């Protein structure tokens with residue numbers, strides 16, 4: 330008997346022991362026990378309403394902020410496919426599928442001559458992942474432009490939330506882990522007094538100058554503690570260039586851990602732990618991970 334005999338018949342992709350490493354920005358990690366890529370919203374609803382007991386559900390986006398350990402993720406991983414990659418614009422409001430990349434939305438905002446979303450060009454994640462993390466940069470966060478979002482609970486109930494229903498903070502949204510974000514609405518600013526494409530290009534230039542954008546990483550490893558920059562503390566603690574196996578603290582931006590091509594997930598996680606310990610020893614400040622480590626380690 331195949332494990333799939335216990336699952337509902339779906340129109341999307343249902344795969345056992347599915348490789349996640351190739352999909353992830355770090356380029357490492359073990360498989361998903363079961364991967365489901367729904368064909369559309371109805372397929373997702375039907376699937377979730379009929380998931381057999383004992384299978385935890387994890388939603389992932391572009392995997393630009395998660396480190397999956399080598400033992401992989403137990404249960405079901407849901408990735409939203411093409412149906413969730415649509416953008417509509419009307420009266421200054423963007424309706425955006427959760428699998429749309431932040432960069433794509435920034436590009437559509439330029440074409441629509443609507444401002445306020447330029448910072449999204451610097452975020453490699455999806456709209457769903459960015460909302461869950463309340464991702465942001467250069468003084469803006471994705472919740473600043475959010476009007477409302479749609480999500481589905483892991484038992485298959487579709488729900489809608491206004492921005493005020495959720496407790497957004499620095500790199501945290503308070504969106505319960507039980508919800509899979511499927512769609513969101515953002516407000517663009519009309520008649521801004523700057524050239525939107527110029528501001529967007531300026532952000533791309535700054536990031537290329539200051540970050541190892543051509544290396545495999547998940548962006549900032551640690552959150553900035555109140556009043557300090559994590560990279561300054563890491564530099565002060567002498568961790569720039571520190572290595573474990575194929576993982577290294579970037580010389581260019583020392584809050585980035587990069588995979589030189591040979592790192593395992595465990596190299597990356599061990600290096601993060603080593604850096605945080607050293608920072609605490611030297612500065613007395615405990616760094617909090619921004620990257621989310623998921624799944625089982627292989628001993």
Ligand SMILES: Cc1cc2nc3c(=O)[nH]c(=O)nc-3n(C[C@H](O)[C@H](O)[C@H](O)COP(=O)(O)OP(=O)(O)OC[C@H]3O[C@@H](n4cnc5c(N)ncnc54)[C@H](O)[C@@H]3O)c2cc1C
Nearest residue numbers: 390391392393394395454455457458459464465466510548
């Ligand atoms: C080079 C680089 C630079 C970066 N720079 C920045 C930066 O400046 N600022 C910043 O904030 N981040 C930055 N990041 C991190 C990352 O891009 C953001 O956090 C991003 O928004 C995560 O989106 P994702 O789709 O990749 O989510 P994932 O990494 O796939 O997931 C992140 C979290 O969101 C959850 N999630 C994903 N999709 C959904 C969904 N549809 N519904 C519910 N939960 C979901 C996951 O379970 C997980 O908990 C950077 C990353 C890289 C690689």
